[in-house]
Amino acid sequence: xxxxxxFEVPFDGLTLKGDQFLGSAGNRVLYLHGxxxxxxxxxRLLRGALQRRGIGSTCxxxxxxxxxxxxxxxxxxxxxxxxxxxxxxxxxxxxPLVVFGSSMGAYNAIRLTQLHRxxxxxxxxxxxxxxxxxxxxxxxxxxxxIRRERSWVDSDAWDILSRFxxxxxxxxxxxDAVIPLEIPQRLVAAATRAQSRQLHVVRGAExxxxxxxxxxxxxxxxxxxxxxxxxxxxxxx
Numbered sequence: 380x381x382x383x384x385x386f387e388v389p390f391d392g393l394t395l396k397g398d399q400f401l402g403s404a405g406n407r408v409l410y411l412h413g414x415x416x417x418x419x420x421x422x423r424l425l426r427g428a429l430q431r432r433g434i435g436s437t438c439x440x441x442x443x444x445x446x447x448x449x450x451x452x453x454x455x456x457x458x459x460x461x462x463x464x465x466x467x468x469x470x471x472x473x474x475p476l477v478v479f480g481s482s483m484g485a486y487n488a489i490r491l492t493q494l495h496r497x498x499x500x501x502x503x504x505x506x507x508x509x510x511x512x513x514x515x516x517x518x519x520x521x522x523x524x525i526r527r528e529r530s531w532v533d534s535d536a537w538d539i540l541s542r543f544x545x546x547x548x549x550x551x552x553x554x555d556a557v558i559p560l561e562i563p564q565r566l567v568a569a570a571t572r573a574q575s576r577q578l579h580v581v582r583g584a585e586x587x588x589x590x591x592x593x594x595x596x597x598x599x600x601x602x603x604x605x606x607x608x609x610x611x612x613x614x615x616x
Contacts, residue, residue: 402435413482418445552584
């Protein structure tokens, strides 16, 4: 039997393409990729390492990305949240969920805590957005909104996380030219009700080169994956 199951989920006339890395601990881990050239396949390194520890995960290509295809203009940050909800429902994922979010996907992960029971969040090189950008279709208008100087300062992410009562791990890259370190620092600071909260800064890493850099030092890679696994498993590795 394959340890990876491909799936398709209908959404707004399109078909979301995804896969589930099977694990021994049920089906409750959702992994959301980022923007730009992001796809689910860009996260196989971490997902595979977690799978070897018994932790499966479900991930899909958002509209405009990877095998799902379609035009980015057919989507928005809000649509990405709805796409995630459609996958959770179609795949019969069990709550409370564990949600991973990379880059833009981190903001969708935070938003999902308002819509589902979530007991653990793992936010990797996390981006957050000003509320006016949420429903704007991807394209020039969206770019204009988010490119305002420090547009993310008035994000609702801080307020949403202030009500989160699960486990939070934020992983940042030391040399991230996309996400200023202030964002992951503020995310952790905001989560005052969290059962646990931790910021881990990967030294020497860049926005799009974090896990692949860690992989070059197996001990550091294993330590980071163990940290993630502990958050997923409620403190148990």
